Amino acid sequence: MKADAQESQSLVLIVDDEPFIRLILRHFLEREGYQIAEAQNGIEAINVFNQLHPDIVLLDAMMPDMDGFECCTQLQNFDSSKYTPVLMVTGLEDQESVDRAFEVGAMDYVTKPVHWAVLRQRVKRLIEQSQLQQKLEAVNVELQRLVTIDGLTQVANRRGFEEYFNQEWQRMKRDKCPLSLILCDVDFFKLYNDTYGHRIGDRCLQEIAKALKDIIKRPGDLVARYGGEEFAVILPNTDTEGATHVANNICHAVRTLAIPHKNSQVSPHVTISAGFTTEIPEPDSNLEEMIYAADRALYQAKAAGRDRFVQ
């Protein structure tokens, strides 16, 4: 429908070496409510495309300097062309040309002389399809994000942790760089819930997560909720000295929140214990073992009196 195109004012790039063809295409499509840009060969089409990012390209095949097939091939190299359909509008009717057009990335093909009623529908449908595809992609990206985020604390969840740790483990192995992992566990948190209730317990976890996010800001570092009241911090390209610094900051930051915990056996406030490990992953070493080592260190921090970190 005409109104649709007018509302969104989609931009059509018409590429044809014949001025008369450009003129009648422009005339017809403007009447349908589209905005129009023009180019008279493939080279010009690529320039205009990169400047204006049209919603669709109507592309002639036979043109001097750069023909439609070459132009279509080159357009596929641009990220911004991912959702821009190319509709070939050409006098070539042979099978080889049709095959070639689709092979180089055209989404559809119409022959000259143009059948206006058909062209009108093709242009409309191609633009709608590409808009729908863009929306779906955006939803998909958001879904991917949501499945790796913890709903309560908004840091990465266990799945996000596993994906990222796996990825960074492989990367550090390839680059022969140190990877550090800190596991943290809130002290006497069962008692906290018993004392203040589960809702206040939830809020406490949110505050701790926020405090961790506030201090762990280096690009590439990741804070995750590893389990109920356990957090994990992944520090790529970080040696023992760096991890010691961060682990110390974590304990300090939680202490500084000064969240009352009157039944804690170590402090009148909520505290956290941490265990960390640093290694340059070897070809034959195992990622699970690194997690296990951090967990052992955490256990030692608990055994040594809590509110501290151990390597």
Ligand code: GH3
């Ligand atoms: P420790 O110092 O040895 O770590 O003692 P703890 O009491 O923290 O350890 P324990 O593992 O016995 O208890 C963990 C508690 O964390 C029990 C559980 O109810 C609580 N918890 C786990 N997930 C959540 C959550 O999402 N919200 C709240 N409020 N509590 C949680």
Ligand code: MG
């Ligand atoms: Mg031509």
Ligand code: MG
């Ligand atoms: Mg625990």
Ligand code: MG
């Ligand atoms: Mg605990």
